[in-house]
Amino acid sequence: MKKIIERSKPIVAQTVRLRRRLHKLMERTLLLATLAIAIGFALPLHADTRQLLFDENAIKDPGSLVVKLQDTRAPVSEFIASQLSEDMQWILLGYDGASEPTSQQQKVLLSDLNQLLQMGSLYDPQLFANIELSEQTQTLVTQNPQSGEALIRLNRSLLADVYPYELAALSEEQTDTDFEGIETCRENLRQIKMALDTYRSSNADAYPQWLSELAPQYMDEKVLCCPADPTAGSPGVLTEDASDPMLPCSYLYEIRPSEKDGQHMLQTQEGDMTPIVRCEHHRLNLSVGGKLYRNGPQRDIYNSNKIGFSVLADALRDLRKQHGEGLFKTQKGRENLKQAIEELVLKQFIPQLLNALENEVYTQLETQLGKGILESPMGMDIVRQAMPQVRHQIKEQVQSELETRLGAEFFQTEEGKDILQQLSVLMSSEGIN
Template sequence: MKKIIERSKPIVAQTVSLRRSLHKLMERTLLLAVLSTAVGLALPLHADTRQLLFDENAIKDPGSLVVKLQDTRATVSEFIASQLSEDMQWILLGYDGASEPTPQQQKVLLADLNRLLEAGPLYDAQLFANIELSEQTQTLVAQNPQSGEALVRLNRLLLSDAYPYELASPSEPQPYPHSAGIQTCRENLRQIKMALDNYRASNADADPQWLSELAPQYLEKACLLCPADPTAGTPGVLTEDASDPILPCSYLYEVRPSEKDGQHMLQTQEGDMTPIVRCEHHRLNLSVGGKLYRNGPQRDIYNSNKMGFSVLADALRDLRKQHGEALFKTQKGRESLKQAIEELVLKQFVPQLLSALDHEIYTQLEAQLGKGILETPTGMDILRQAMPQVRHQIKEQVQSELETRLGVEFFKTEEGKDILQQLSVLMLPEGTN
């Protein structure tokens, strides 16, 4: 095996080199390195610049970051991964997605990130189109710095905006949100994954209806409780059917009876990154492939770094504190819910989703049928046929996610029906009456 790996290294090195050559940023980085070596320069960093570099504490979740860099279906991750060193490429290739990266692996990751901060401008409008940039980041983007402290600061902010659960911004206070008890939570999810695998092996590949069915034969009951859960064991979402009916459980099981069909459909699109168990208390997900990562699947079509549903979950917690049990039962409570959904999902998230969706469809059509195909009658006809089908499927997924968060009963009310009607109108292709 060792000989095979050694023989394959030149191939990987050539692949990495080829990917790098596609990016002007790396060309500038290599040129700078050659010139610095040739003249024997040792350029000290300005004190302010040094303070802007990442340190070990600023990488809040190295495991989640490596998982997201492995998932190069996301545009930003694909670009960042292409800029990494050969050593880091090998780490991406071999990381299992669940264990904590070793100190040496984290050291390589830290060095690569800091090299990127100084290498040159990272910002590209198309690359970061689906990333919600902070006001500070947007201000620096407008200034368009090309070197010095301002450029390093901008690059640091861009990476922090792209990976908010993994990388801290320069001014982010410690302790970081959603960090208390996360290592115990990660271990719980690893144990749950092993228990699910053992359960399926003993039950003809069938999934349990609830996570509680894993205990005590396959899993200790204590593993069902997240240390950050302030309740006696609830998933932290408002959906009525989300709580395990048998045992206290802090985790949201995405293959429970009401979600199983929709989850299997999602797996056909998201593959092994599809979450099967979520910890809403840590924004931590266990995927079908056994990978642990923060927030939602990092796909441009389905969510940016601050997915509308995650923001909605925060708003719903505040509404629950304000209205209590009356949130769903009174018209005032339902109106508050409706306003939150309209603002955070229908006005903000869905338009971003549709923009990314349209771009992805255009890109795929040109990749498969040739550049300029959309300028022909044939291409336009294909687009007219494909768009309604794709948008309908996305509408079903958005509706399913809303029903998961709020419960099916809410959408039988006048307020809920109005939300679904607005969603249907938003999902109509342009030019459709």
């Protein structure tokens, strides 16, 4: 094992260097500004400037931050990770995503973050396009500082906006209640992951329908209750329409029967970062790959917004509160529901899911048949035959998921029929182009 690690070190180092070169090619700063920044590095920081840097307390959740930096499919995380030191690259390579980073790993992370604050502006309009910037950050972006205190303020504000649950903003006041019970919650989620793995090994790789099926054979039922849950796992707002039918459970199980198809589609985009269990009290997610990470803009990864059926479920919950029993019975309720489906599923989710699947088809073709295959007549013919099948499969899965969530009766109404018609047009060749 030691020999393998030693042999791979030059490869990792070369990868880091290549990443940095690529990003340097994309930098838009003038040579003069770069020189000014370099000179700034050589000067000692003023005492008041040092106070703007991160300290240990400002890294609120180091484990979650490392997980998000590992997931370089998120453009902004890919850029930030590429700027980190070789030591930090090794940490990203080896971190398991579930344990607490060691004190030494946290020191390296802290040092790298503070270097980032001083290295030049991190802002790029494309990288931060899907990040909701605070008013303070927007003001600093407009000022476009190139060095000094204002630059550090800008970069720290940008990082806090990208990772709001992991990094504290300068103006943020933290209290112990912000983290109350979170370590117990983390341990609960680790126990749930181990129980799920054991269950699947005994059940032909299938997931249980509900988390309660894991107790008591695979874990203690107490693990299902988050210490921050005042209801002790009783059904409530956070688990509306998702309550475990057998045992009190604080956690949202994303592979429950009504969610299974949608989660399989989401996994096509998010891979092993797809959440399978979520704690809404701590905004903490357990992913398919066993990683623990907090909510926030990192869920807007793969160049997408907060899309898909999980967001439709949130919209549906809000509409039910607004319309009550009249949601499906009144024209106004059905029209509001139709608008939500159009915006969240038809306009956002499907096009980006299709794009992800198309890219997967292209990647597989190039992997198996060579880089130039897509430009050849044979490659173009394969794509022409494959994509209609992909579109048909997405249409069937989306329609099934919508009918499961909303009921077949809705699709007998004018609003429901119109949604199905739009879905058919969208998934045709003409609708996609």
